[in-house]
Amino acid sequence: MIRFVIERFFGMFVTMFFVSIMVFIIMELPPGDYADRYAFRKFSGTGVTVTESDLDNIRAELGLDRPAYQRYFSWIGGILFRFDFGDAFAYETSVNNVLGQRLGLTLAILFSTLIITYLVAIPVGIYAAVHRHSAADYGLTIFSYLGLALPNFLLALILLYISVKYLGSSVGGLFSAEYQDAPWSIAKFVDLLKHLMVPAIVLAWSATAFQIQTVRATMSDEINKLSVTAARARGIPERRLLFKYPARLAINPVVSTMGFDVNRIFSELPIVALVLGLAELGELLIQSYLDLDMFVAGAILLLLTFIIVFMNFLSDIALSFLDPRIKLKG
Amino acid sequence: MMEWNVDTNEKEMGMATAVSNNKLLEVTDLGVTFKTDEGLVRAVDGISFTAHKGKTLGIVGESGSGKSVTAQSIMRLLPNSAMIDEDSSIAFYRDSGPIEITSLDNRSQKMRELRGGDIAMIFQEPMSSFSPVYTIGNQIMEAILQHRNVSKQEAREIAIDMLDKVGIANPAVRVDQYPFELSGGMRQRAMIAVALSTRPSLLIADEPTTALDVTIQAQILELMRGLKDEFDMSIIFITHDLGVIAQVAQEIVVMYLGKAMERGTAKDVLGNPQHPYTVSLLGAIPKLGTLGGRLTPVGGDIPSPLQRPSGCPFHTRCKQKIEGVCDVDPPGITRVSDTHTVYCYLYE
Ligand SMILES: Nc1ncnc2c1ncn2[C@@H]1O[C@H](COP(=O)(O)OP(=O)(O)OP(=O)(O)O)[C@@H](O)[C@H]1O
Ligand SMILES: [Mg+2]
Numbered sequence: 040m041i042r043f044v045i046e047r048f049f050g051m052f053v054t055m056f057f058v059s060i061m062v063f064i065i066m067e068l069p070p071g072d073y074a075d076r077y078a079f080r081k082f083s084g085t086g087v088t089v090t091e092s093d094l095d096n097i098r099a100e101l102g103l104d105r106p107a108y109q110r111y112f113s114w115i116g117g118i119l120f121r122f123d124f125g126d127a128f129a130y131e132t133s134v135n136n137v138l139g140q141r142l143g144l145t146l147a148i149l150f151s152t153l154i155i156t157y158l159v160a161i162p163v164g165i166y167a168a169v170h171r172h173s174a175a176d177y178g179l180t181i182f183s184y185l186g187l188a189l190p191n192f193l194l195a196l197i198l199l200y201i202s203v204k205y206l207g208s209s210v211g212g213l214f215s216a217e218y219q220d221a222p223w224s225i226a227k228f229v230d231l232l233k234h235l236m237v238p239a240i241v242l243a244w245s246a247t248a249f250q251i252q253t254v255r256a257t258m259s260d261e262i263n264k265l266s267v268t269a270a271r272a273r274g275i276p277e278r279r280l281l282f283k284y285p286a287r288l289a290i291n292p293v294v295s296t297m298g299f300d301v302n303r304i305f306s307e308l309p310i311v312a313l314v315l316g317l318a319e320l321g322e323l324l325i326q327s328y329l330d331l332d333m334f335v336a337g338a339i340l341l342l343l344t345f346i347i348v349f350m351n352f353l354s355d356i357a358l359s360f361l362d363p364r365i366k367l368k369g
Numbered sequence: 370m371m372e373w374n375v376d377t378n379e380k381e382m383g384m385a386t387a388v389s390n391n392k393l394l395e396v397t398d399l400g401v402t403f404k405t406d407e408g409l410v411r412a413v414d415g416i417s418f419t420a421h422k423g424k425t426l427g428i429v430g431e432s433g434s435g436k437s438v439t440a441q442s443i444m445r446l447l448p449n450s451a452m453i454d455e456d457s458s459i460a461f462y463r464d465s466g467p468i469e470i471t472s473l474d475n476r477s478q479k480m481r482e483l484r485g486g487d488i489a490m491i492f493q494e495p496m497s498s499f500s501p502v503y504t505i506g507n508q509i510m511e512a513i514l515q516h517r518n519v520s521k522q523e524a525r526e527i528a529i530d531m532l533d534k535v536g537i538a539n540p541a542v543r544v545d546q547y548p549f550e551l552s553g554g555m556r557q558r559a560m561i562a563v564a565l566s567t568r569p570s571l572l573i574a575d576e577p578t579t580a581l582d583v584t585i586q587a588q589i590l591e592l593m594r595g596l597k598d599e600f601d602m603s604i605i606f607i608t609h610d611l612g613v614i615a616q617v618a619q620e621i622v623v624m625y626l627g628k629a630m631e632r633g634t635a636k637d638v639l640g641n642p643q644h645p646y647t648v649s650l651l652g653a654i655p656k657l658g659t660l661g662g663r664l665t666p667v668g669g670d671i672p673s674p675l676q677r678p679s680g681c682p683f684h685t686r687c688k689q690k691i692e693g694v695c696d697v698d699p700p701g702i703t704r705v706s707d708t709h710t711v712y713c714y715l716y717e
Contacts, residue, residue: 265492266500272444273512273563274485277476284500362502363547 043359051352055345062340063111066333074098076331077128101128114337124341125334129327134338137323142342145308145319147231149346151239152304153297156246161293164254165286171259179251186248191307195241195314202237241311242304253292261285287361294358298351305343392462393571393603394420394443394488400454401438401447401627410674412438412451414627414682420571420620425597425604427618427635429611429650433671435627436607440573443605444490445475461487461571486516489564493576495557499548505532506544509563516567531562534599536592554585558592565600572597575607590616611650615639623647626672626682633709643711645689681713689715 074097078089098104102113117123124134167176214234218227261267262285270280309321320339327335359365401413413435420426428436441447443459459470461483473480484490492498499508509528513519519527525544532540535558548556557577564572574593578586594617597604606617614621614635621638623631623646631644642648649667669686672678678685684695694714703716 264500265494265497268446269490269492269498269560269563270500270508270511272446272484272490273567274481274483274515275511276481283503287502364501364549 040359044356047352047355051348054348058344058348059115059341060111062337062344063107063114065340066337067107069328069331069333074101074103077101101126114334118338118341124338127327127332127335129330129332129335134334137335138320138338138342141318141320141323144317145321146346147235148238148242148308148317148319149301149304151232151235152242152246153300155239155243156250156300157293159243160247160250161254161290164251165258165281165289167251167255168258168262168285168289169281176255179255183248183251186244189244191241191245192310192314194244195237195311198237198241199315238308238311238315238317241315242307246300246303250293250296253296254289257292258285258289261288291358291361294354294361297354297357298347301347301350305347391422391424392419392460393422394462394605395458395460396439396443397458397460398454399439399442399457399459401435401442401457402452402454403448404450404452405675408675411677412627412674413442414677415454416622416624416627416629418620418622418629418632420603420605422570422603423597423601424619425606425617427614427621428605428607428624429609429614429621430624431609431650431667431671433626433674434624436609436624437575438627439624440490440575440605440607443470443573444484444488445470445473445480446484446490463487482516485512485569486567487569488571488573489567489569490573490575491557491560491564491577493579495553495560495580496548498560499556501548504545504547505551505559509544509559509566512563513566527566528562531566532559534565534596535559535562536588537562554581554589557581557585557589561589561593561596565596565602568600569602571603571605573605573607576609577606578613579608579610586613593617611639611653623650626674626677628682628712630683630713631709631711633705637706637709641705641709643705643709643716644683644713645687645715646683649688691715 074094077097078094082089114125117125127134127137130137163179167179170176215230218230221227267284270284308319312319312322324336324339397417398415399413400415403410403412430436442453453471457471461468461470506528509531510524513524513527529540529544532543537543537555537558578589608614618635621635622629625646630646631638638647642651653667672685680696680698681700684690691714700712700714701717703711705711
């Protein structure tokens with residue numbers, strides 16, 4: 040087991056290494072460099088003529104003149120050893136400062152979405168499989184198709200309307216104004232949950248509908264396995280038996296697609312965030328491309344991929360607990 | 370040879386009176402119908418038999434004859450689409466008194482005590498009877514903890530002891546292994562260990578050796594024979610192979626399309642077969658010692674269970690069919706001797 044975890048951990052490390060190189064290459068891709076834009080912004084309209092040597096000075100000042108591999112290592116070294124993602128030139132502050140709250144918001148939305156998805160999809164899918172062809176099962180199937188068909192932004196607008204009109208909660212951001220700088224308290228936490236609710240439900244909606252179907256299908260297969268009948272023939276109570284045997288395997292596909300879910304949430308988040316006026320990472324990523332503020336873009340790309348890779352790592356570990364064949368057969 | 374007609378009331382007709390108080394399980398007029406999308410499937414059509422204490426009862430018949438459905442009825446493991454006839458009876462004789470299994474609730478405490486406790490079952494596919502995600506020990510201990518009042522540690526010791534008893538080497542290591550680390554033969558041994566770990570008085574073995582190769586099959590049969598005496602239990606042994614039945618059973622029921630075609634002691638049925646179906650099944654066994662002996666399987670196709678033939682279900686394949694008789698009304702049950710009955714017009 041420990042060996043398996045170490046192997047996967049090492050695998051994650053190697054993946055991240057290649058990802059970081061790719062991200063760095065992407066950061067290098069835009070034509071012109073930051074020095075051009077910096078000079079343009081600083082001196083345009085002032086009548087000052089910027090010469091090539093001025094640009095060189097700016098480059099030297101910003102450390103842009105060194106060879107690529109040196110810049111890669113100082114960039115990645117800063118992240119690894121000082122958790123410093125470099126400077127956000129366009130904001131004239133550090134990337135860390137720019138990302139701060141947005142990273143928190145993105146993570147909060149991500150995890151509340153995942154929690155809602157799994158908390159709903161797993162028990163409901165299991166219930167539907169155990170009560171196959173019942174009215175509840177058919178109802179859930181219809182709901183699932185509806186869930187898959189409804190576009191996110193529409194759902195976001197509907198929920199936004201409902202929550203503002205009937206629940207009186209403001210949306211946008213993580214906290215209401217009065218809690219923004221308040222110390223942590225139950226009330227602040229409740230306020231946070233209120234703000235997370237709408238985006239999390241919107242993002243969880245289609246994933247839940249999809250995962251209900253997955254759990255239901257796997258559970259239905261597993262229930263009919265001979266090993267389940269054999270356990271029943273041993274006199275094991277029905278409920279215990281369902282949880283011990285088929286349900287344990289029915290959540291396998293959900294766990295193994297955790298990385299996909301995260302990926303999908305990240306790609307859908309910007310649209311939902313736009314509708315709901317949330318300041319999350321995706322929007323900033325696009326803005327930083329426009330500004331050619333590549334340290335910001337790089338940091339966001341790196342963080343988002345790291346979260347996906349890390350969730351994949353977690354799902355591998357969780358799977359190996361659920362199904363021992365995985366770690367023993369390699 | 371004595372022959373006479375017995376009227377339809379089979380309930381009265383036990384085996385010889387000498388053994389009748391040794392009854393362990395008595396099935397009377399068991400009928401099972403499945404509701405399917407294509408229509409009603411009559412899987413078991415009024416069969417009766419008795420398993421006696423300390424004896425092995427063999428149920429033999431071709432595929433689709435209702436052997437597994439019969440076993441599932443006794444264990445009450447039938448799917449919801451199955452209906453057991455109102456007037457069917459499955460009586461299990463505990464020391465404390467008889468229990469009518471058909472009137473128990475499927476999920477009742479009593480049914481669960483019977484399942485695995487009094488009656489254990491092993492299945493045809495040793496590969497899939499164990500869940501792949503728990504160790505062998507976990508699944509044996511689960512049965513022990515369910516039915517016997519012992520601690521976890523004691524259950525583990527019993528599990529190891531049982532693995533040893535069924536001939537698995539290194540039981541203390543095997544107990545912590547997963548099913549996929551064991552061979553098919555070993556898994557069937559382990560399945561027997563699970564079944565016997567709760568000391569049941571009846572073991573139902575549904576084709577326990579069919580999926581295994583011949584040498585392993587012989588070993589498992591030998592093991593079951595030994596354990597039956599050691600544990601003082603009865604076995605209902607289901608197979609489609611009369612050759613296997615001959616090695617293990619003292620009493621035999623020959624089934625075809627849900628009917629008991631012939632019943633009797635092993636000597637009666639194998640030595641003095643009456644029903645044309647039994648005779649042709651016996652013809653299908655390669656005789657020991659007659660190397661290269663021709664295998665003559667029962668000719669013709671088994672009719673679809675959705676279109677059961679009228680009259681005697683075997684008439685479509687029977688070489689001795691009496692035209693206008695066998696295909697019209699079902700025959701009665703004819704008593705050949707005190708222990709031997711046959712379901713056929715030839716003896717009426
Ligand atoms: N769940 C079910 N739904 C509908 N029909 C069924 C079901 N289970 C069994 N049957 C039908 O009942 C009949 C008897 O099946 P059963 O499994 O008892 O046969 P068997 O004698 O055990 O045969 P085999 O040697 O193939 O195991 C078959 O015609 C089968 O199609
Ligand atoms: Mg069968």
